[in-house]
Amino acid sequence: MTRNSGSNTDDRNPDGTFAPGNPGKPKGSRHRATQAIEAMLEGQQEALTQAAIAKALEGDVTAMRLCLDRIAPARKDAPVSFDLPTIETAEDAANAARAILRAIADGEITPLEAATVMGVVEHFRRTLETTDMEKRITALEAQK
Structure with missing residues (x-):
């Protein structure tokens, strides 16, 4: 079985893990479907943003949520305040x-x-x- 990336099943162990010398995809590489979608959207960011804003202003709740999530994303954490002694030992x-x-x-x-x-x-x-x-x-x- 060959893959588009040029590797074949000989690059893997019988259990499916990568064989020595085959590091797999480079860290941070993107899936082919993601790359295809990004290519289709290339140059359309401003038009899509304007369309989402227009829909939100028309009352589209999903578009509103999308826009508001970009303006004021939900906090992942918040500072806490309480007395904590100095730690030196x-x-x-x-x-x-x-x-x-x-x-x-x-x-x-x-x-x-x-x-x-x-x-x-x-x-x-x-x-x-x-x-x-x-x-x-x-x-x-x-x-x-």
Whole structure:
């Protein structure tokens, strides 16, 4: 079986995964159907935009939603504000986790917001831990 891309089934393992030496499509490459649609729309962006605006102004709810989503897209997240102690040690990270739990209990932040903040705290704790280990290793090597 041959594909338009010039590759064949010999480029794949029996389980369908790519064989060694075949990286597959380049990262970010677009599907042929997407490329065809983009080619057809080339040069029509302004006309299509004007048509969508005209439909929206006529009361077409779908066109209105399309236009408004471009003007004011729904926020994916929002800043949260609550007291969080300074984090300089792993113990401080534990105190920050307590503060996050307290903020959930007090209704200051949602559990989803807390999970996001806790993820940031955990990444920072790991950074502190790695930095501390590097310092210790450097000190031990200096003693030799």
